[in-house]
Every structure is written in C-alpha cells, then in structure tokens.
Amino acid sequence: KAGVTQTPRYLIKTRGQQVTLSCSPISGHRSVSWYQQTPGQGLQFLFEYFSETQRNKGNFPGRFSGRQFSNSRSEMNVSTLELGDSALYLCASSLLGDEPQHFGDGTRLSIL
Amino acid sequence: AQSVSQHNHHVILSEAASLELGCNYSYGGTVNLFWYVQYPGQHLQLLLKYFSGDPLVKGIKGFEAEFIKSKFSFNLRKPSVQWSDTAEYFCAVNARRSGGGADGLTFGKGTHLIIQP
Numbered sequence: 001k002a003g004v005t006q007t008p009r010y011l012i013k014t015r016g017q018q019v020t021l022s023c024s025p026i027s028g029h030r031s032v033s034w035y036q037q038t039p040g041q042g043l044q045f046l047f048e049y050f051s052e053t054q055r056n057k058g059n060f061p062g063r064f065s066g067r068q069f070s071n072s073r074s075e076m077n078v079s080t081l082e083l084g085d086s087a088l089y090l091c092a093s094s095l096l097g098d099e100p101q102h103f104g105d106g107t108r109l110s111i112l
Numbered sequence: 113a114q115s116v117s118q119h120n121h122h123v124i125l126s127e128a129a130s131l132e133l134g135c136n137y138s139y140g141g142t143v144n145l146f147w148y149v150q151y152p153g154q155h156l157q158l159l160l161k162y163f164s165g166d167p168l169v170k171g172i173k174g175f176e177a178e179f180i181k182s183k184f185s186f187n188l189r190k191p192s193v194q195w196s197d198t199a200e201y202f203c204a205v206n207a208r209r210s211g212g213g214a215d216g217l218t219f220g221k222g223t224h225l226i227i228q229p
Contacts, residue, residue, distance in 0.1 A: 003155075033216055043202065045216030056209075056216050090156070097213030100146060103156040 002027065004104035006091050012110045018079040021107045025072050025093030031055075032074040033101060034066060037088040046089075049074050050097050078109075086111045114139045116205050118220035125193055126228050133188040133223050135203030144214060145186040146204040147177055150222075156202070162186065173197070198227045 005024040013019050025032050033056075034046040048056035049068035066076040072093075078085055088108050092101035119134035137143065147159040160171025167179040177188045186203060203220040 031213060035217070035219075042221045043204075043217075043219035045218065048213065048216055050213060055213055058216055092156075092217075098144075098208055100158045100161050101217065102158075103148075105155045 004091055004093050004102050006089075006104040006107050008107060009105065010108050010110075012112060013081050014112050015081055015083060017081050018077065019081060019109060021076045021078075021089055021091075021109075023074045023076070023091030023093075023104060025074070025091075026102055029093035029095055029102070030072050031094045031097035031101075032068055032072060033092045033094075033097075034074070034076050035090040035092065036060075037090055037106070038086075043090070046076070048097060055097065081111050083111050085109065114143075114205055114207070114215070114218040116203050116218050116220040118201075118203055118223050120223050121221065122224045122226075124226045124228065127195055128192050131188070131190040131193045131197070131225070133201055133203075133225070135186045135188065135220060137184050137186065137203075137205045137218075139184075139205060139207060141207050143205050143207050145177075145179060146206075146217070147171065147175070147186075147188050148202045148204060148219075150200040150202070152199065159188070159201075193225075193227050195227045195229050198225060200224050 031050045033048040037043045045058035052068045068074045088106045090106045092103045094101045115138045117136045145162040148156045162179045170176045201223045204217040206214045
C-alpha cells in the first residue's frame with residue numbers, strides 16, 4: 001500500500017510569508033504527527049492529530065499550527081516565517097497513535 | 113521532559129565488523145523505545161521497537177537491541193555490518209498516554225554510520 005505522502009517536496013519562501021504543507025497518511029491510519037528536522041536541533045515533535053483533533057503538542061510557538069480532515073489528511077501551517085524555520089518537515093502516521101510511526105519523505109522549506 | 117542521548121555522532125567501521133550504538137534516555141515513566149534508520153536519499157524507516165516483554169528485540173536486516181531498564185539504555189547491535197548499512201541511525205522514545213495514543217517521539221541527535229568496503 002502507498003506510504004505517507006507529503007507535498008510539496010520543496011518550498012522557498014521569504015521572511016514574513018506563511019506556508020501550508022500537506023500530508024496524506026497511509027490508508028486507514030488515523031493518527032498524523034509532524035516533526036521538524038534541522039542540523040542543529042535534530043528531529044523535534046511539533047504536534048499530533050487524531051480524528052480531526054490535536055491530541056498532542058510539542059514546544060513550538062503558536063505560529064505553527066495544523067489541522068486534520070475527515071479523511072485523515074493533515075495540513076501544517078507556519079505563519080510569519082522566520083529564517084530559523086528553514087528545515088525539513090516530516091509527517092508520520094500510525095493507526096491509532098501508539099504504534100510505530102511511518103514517515104514520509106518530508107517537505108524541505110527554505111526561508112530567504 | 114524526556115531526552116534521548118546517542119553517544120556517538122559518527123562511526124566508521126569496516127565490513128564484517130561488529131556494531132554497537134549507544135542510546136540512553138531520561139524519562140520517569142513507562143516508555144516505548146525505537147530505532148529508526150535513514151538510508152541516503154530515503155525516508156526514516158523503523159528498524160525495531162520495544163514496547164514490553166522480552167528486553168532483547170530483533171529487528172530487520174539482522175539488527176537487535178537490548179532494553180536495560182536499570183541503565184535507561186536501549187543499545188543497537190549487529191554482529192557483522194555490511195556496506196549497505198551505511199546510514200543515519202536514530203534512537204527514539206515516547207510514552208503511552210492514559211487517554212489513548214502516545215506522546216510524540218523524542219529523538220536522539222542521530223549517529224552517522226559509514227561502512228567501508
């Protein structure tokens with residue numbers, strides 16, 4: 001079956017803009033989590049959505065938000081982009097949230 | 113707050129050498145433990161996991177890991193590495209939530225493993 005699909009693969013934005021990233025989980029998976037990966041901080045948990053509700057949140061500012069649709073697809077939004085938001089954003093899905101997560105290829109966001 | 117420490121950031125081995133990558137975590141409750149691998153140009157893949165039961169777990173491609181609760185450790189091992197094992201290895205931890213699901217994964221900084229032919 002198809003894996004976790006993230007779009008777009010690459011994005012270039014400028015400071016102050018906002019961006020929306022998309023994630024389609026594996027079919028049947030209801031839990032979707034988002035992570036930020038940077039060389040300095042490594043992989044950091046942003047938030048998790050389950051049944052259209054944010055169930056879990058990491059330690060990121062309110063500029064980072066997300067949502068989940070009834071088909072379990074999820075979007076992540078970052079407003080007022082800063083240079084430090086340049087990173088690889090990874091989406092991961094699992095059936096109910098307490099099983100191993102399956103990761104997508106990520107969206108690489110560059111802020112100019 | 114949870115934290116995960118991986119002892120080696122870069123490891124270089126020759127083919128057929130034995131491998132052990134260290135991982136220690138800091139968390140007071142019951143945890144789930146994982147090792148993920150990222151091969152060049154590919155996405156993160158699960159190598160193995162520990163939820164409960166036998167503390168020695170076997171994963172894909174001949175990897176295994178041992179959970180030692182008293183040492184808060186979950187070290188990854190492979191008796192004989194191959195060139196194709198060249199990759200980035202991440203140890204990760206989360207905890208089950210009473211209301212369902214689990215906390216987000218807390219990852220170590222990763223170990224870049226290079227296997228020389």
